[in-house]
Amino acid sequence: MMKIIEGAVFLGAVMLYLAPSIIADAREREDAFAVTMVNILLGWTVIGWFAALVWARHPISDRRMKHFAKRAQRAVTRVTIDAIVARAESRASSIPMFNPRLVPIVARIAANSNRREKL
Known part of the structure; x- marks a missing residue:
């Protein structure tokens, strides 16, 4: 049972980390790949994650x-x-x-x- 909870928490953390990429893809942005790269490469810094989130939500x-x-x-x-x-x-x-x-x-x-x- 503990492994299932750990797996769910890990999956939730990954989905939260990739939230800007998911939002950019859901909004069908043409630069979704660039948002994803910024999210993956700079998302570990809190500033990079917020920058990717703002970029994904910003209207183009x-x-x-x-x-x-x-x-x-x-x-x-x-x-x-x-x-x-x-x-x-x-x-x-x-x-x-x-x-x-x-x-x-x-x-x-x-x-x-x-x-x-x-x-």
Whole structure:
């Protein structure tokens, strides 16, 4: 009988600990996984548990989420473009045509070949 009571108390404690996650899931929040992660990782601190609870119960506006999504998308785009440009710049020095010191030489060779084709 004692094991049943201990099991019920343990189950109750786990359900109380995960209450913010259960509330976020019941309210069908899009960020329920994030609430759950905060609850699991920081819930052992009383502040983390209350923060997850407030977050789970806080109403979410579509306008704020759309604005956040656009900012995140722009940030990802900016980082991706910067990475592509950096990679292109690092490769440009190894390609003779894009090497700034060799551009005049390549231009002269191209100009000479154009003159020969016209003749």
